[in-house]
Amino acid sequence: MAIIKADGLVKRFGNVVALDELCLNVERGVTGLIGPNGSGKTTTIGIILGLLKPDRGEVSVFGLDPWRHGREVRSRIGVLHEKPFFPREMTGRRFLRYVASFYGVSDPEAEAGKLLRLLDLEEAADREIKGYSAGMVQRLGIAQALIGDPELVILDEPTANLDPMGRAKVLDLIGSIARDRGKSFLISTHILSELEKVCWRVSIIFRGRILAEGSVSDLMGKFKAEEFEVRAMKLEAAVKLLRHLSSVRDIRVDGERGTVIVRVHDPTVFQEEALRKAYEMGMHNVSINPRYGVLEAIYRKVIPSEEGETA
Amino acid sequence: MKFKGLLRWELERSFRFPILEFTLAILLYRVFLVMFQFSAGVSDYVGSLPTSEEVPRKLWESLIYHTGLAMVGSYIQMAVIFSTLASMLAYDFSSGCLRLQLSYPLSRSQVFAAKILTYLVATTMLILTAYLATMNLLGGGVTPPELLPSLIALIGLTIIEASYIFSIALSMSLITRNTLATFISSLLMLLGLDSAAMTYKEPLSSLIPPSSLRRAVWMLRRGSPIPLEGIITPMIVSGALLAACYLYFSRRLEV
Numbered sequence: 426m427a428i429i430k431a432d433g434l435v436k437r438f439g440n441v442v443a444l445d446e447l448c449l450n451v452e453r454g455v456t457g458l459i460g461p462n463g464s465g466k467t468t469t470i471g472i473i474l475g476l477l478k479p480d481r482g483e484v485s486v487f488g489l490d491p492w493r494h495g496r497e498v499r500s501r502i503g504v505l506h507e508k509p510f511f512p513r514e515m516t517g518r519r520f521l522r523y524v525a526s527f528y529g530v531s532d533p534e535a536e537a538g539k540l541l542r543l544l545d546l547e548e549a550a551d552r553e554i555k556g557y558s559a560g561m562v563q564r565l566g567i568a569q570a571l572i573g574d575p576e577l578v579i580l581d582e583p584t585a586n587l588d589p590m591g592r593a594k595v596l597d598l599i600g601s602i603a604r605d606r607g608k609s610f611l612i613s614t615h616i617l618s619e620l621e622k623v624c625w626r627v628s629i630i631f632r633g634r635i636l637a638e639g640s641v642s643d644l645m646g647k648f649k650a651e652e653f654e655v656r657a658m659k660l661e662a663a664v665k666l667l668r669h670l671s672s673v674r675d676i677r678v679d680g681e682r683g684t685v686i687v688r689v690h691d692p693t694v695f696q697e698e699a700l701r702k703a704y705e706m707g708m709h710n711v712s713i714n715p716r717y718g719v720l721e722a723i724y725r726k727v728i729p730s731e732e733g734e735t736a
Numbered sequence: 737m738k739f740k741g742l743l744r745w746e747l748e749r750s751f752r753f754p755i756l757e758f759t760l761a762i763l764l765y766r767v768f769l770v771m772f773q774f775s776a777g778v779s780d781y782v783g784s785l786p787t788s789e790e791v792p793r794k795l796w797e798s799l800i801y802h803t804g805l806a807m808v809g810s811y812i813q814m815a816v817i818f819s820t821l822a823s824m825l826a827y828d829f830s831s832g833c834l835r836l837q838l839s840y841p842l843s844r845s846q847v848f849a850a851k852i853l854t855y856l857v858a859t860t861m862l863i864l865t866a867y868l869a870t871m872n873l874l875g876g877g878v879t880p881p882e883l884l885p886s887l888i889a890l891i892g893l894t895i896i897e898a899s900y901i902f903s904i905a906l907s908m909s910l911i912t913r914n915t916l917a918t919f920i921s922s923l924l925m926l927l928g929l930d931s932a933a934m935t936y937k938e939p940l941s942s943l944i945p946p947s948s949l950r951r952a953v954w955m956l957r958r959g960s961p962i963p964l965e966g967i968i969t970p971m972i973v974s975g976a977l978l979a980a981c982y983l984y985f986s987r988r989l990e991v
Contacts, residue, residue, distance in 0.1 A: 471991075474839055476835060476838055476839065476991050477991075478990060496842065497841075499840060499842075506836065506839070508832070509832065509836065510831045510835070511836070512745070514748075514749065526737055526740075527738050527741060527840040527841060528841060529737070
């Protein structure tokens with residue numbers, strides 16, 4: 426059952442059409458909302474939270490209209506906004522205590538302490554937020570989004586400003602909360618390689634419309650990777666081999682990286698054909714991998730090329 | 737519990753804002769005005785009637801004070817108050833604070849009420865601190881039996897003035913969402929209302945410098961220089977503005 430269902434949403438800001446008949450279904454689990462800048466992700470999140478009123482169309486979150494029943498809807502949602510504001514003069518612990526009181530948590534102090542530990546902010550808990558690094562602020566933002574154990578957590582660019590270890594930890598945390606505690610996440614991000622580690626479903630938004638939506642495996646089947654990266658000990662021999670394959674559309678040698686970029690007609694046929702030929706020719710050190718990650722490949726297929734290149 | 741927490745957050749946040757610096761600035765400005773340059777003008781309000789020999793000099797001083805500097809002085813003070821309010825209100829929008837607060841399970845009425853109360857306290861503090869401090873310097877000639885009712889009257893007048901000023905700044909900030917635009921449009925609106933509503937001019941001129949405890953006492957007596965409609969008019973204006981702001985905030989505002 427969909428926890429968020431939007432049908433024909435239209436939202437304009439002056440002459441700018443932010444959402445253009447957007448239809449969205451977010452089911453339980455981890456959903457990625459991906460699209461280039463200005464595609465309508467933040468506007469969609471604003472409408473889901475009842476912060477923006479759609480000009481036309483219908484939206485329901487947990488079966489409720491968020492504009493009319495904003496308080497009820499938000500009591501079941503935790504959110505981290507992109508470039509979040511937090512009261513700079515408050516300590517992290519104090520801020521989380523306030524947020525816990527808004528969610529009606531019976532012991533705000535304990536809830537704040539638990540989340541500070543979970544996000545590795547214990548040492549900085551009693552320092553003013555203005556003294557936090559960008560990564561610490563981001564972790565505080567994730568902590569406040571998890572307060573009150575909400576059914577749905579909306580994270581807009583959750584790994585921004587985090588170092589590689591911090592990113593890995595946050596992604597592990599999202600995965601474990603979704604898996605073990607049955608919570609749902611809606612994650613908007615540009616870093617597709619990270620998103621594909623945790624998300625179960627994807628909605629691709631472009632110019633205010635959802636262009637593709639579904640589980641990652643469904644979309645992989647629908648939008649198969651067309652470009653592969655081939656590595657071999659003897660690059661020239663590999664090029665010669667690839668030129669004779671019927672499934673290959675064209676090839677390009679990337680001399681600097683020592684790889685061959687291959688565009689194919691049918692990925693499944695290509696992989697079988699290439700590996701068989703390489704074996705027959707005694708080329709055992711050939712590796713064939715999709716050029717892009719799963720989500721990036723889907724994204725590049727769905728989003729028109731000039732936008733996809735910049736994403 | 738939610739509202740109490742929100743109110744505490746707002747108070748804590750707002751009073752970390754340079755509101756104390758602004759209060760001090762107004763205070764110093766008024767002390768300077770009263771102590772060094774315009775004590776003669778102010779003494780008209782707190783001392784005995786001038787003698788016939790003093791009248792020409794008093795008239796001249798009053799002319800300068802009331803027609804020129806009092807107006808300038810009043811609006812400088814208003815400008816400081818408006819700039820403080822404009823910064824605080826517009827900062828709510830520009831910083832993302834309002835978006836954050838409205839993302840929590842709080843009703844818009846709760847958020848609005850918490851902000852109104854906080855800013856009203858801040859505005860009253862800005863005005864009252866300056867009044868009380870300068871009145872103390874002047875003495876004012878108010879004897880103890882009159883002191884308590886005088887202070888109550890003064891606080892009442894100050895709250896009316898603060899509501900009036902705050903409601904103007906709030907309505908302008910909701911429209912412009914920008915510090916400078918809120919500041920300029922608030923001052924212009926104040927000037928416009930000042931010249932448009934004659935009944936309003938009376939309470940404003942009685943509330944801005946030179947105010948005194950004696951003035952506050954007068955409003956409790958017959959023959960008060962502040963007519964009843966002069967108090968009611970700004971209350972109605974601020975009530976109407978706050979009601980309009982509330983309706984907009986709770987039903988239309990998008991962040």
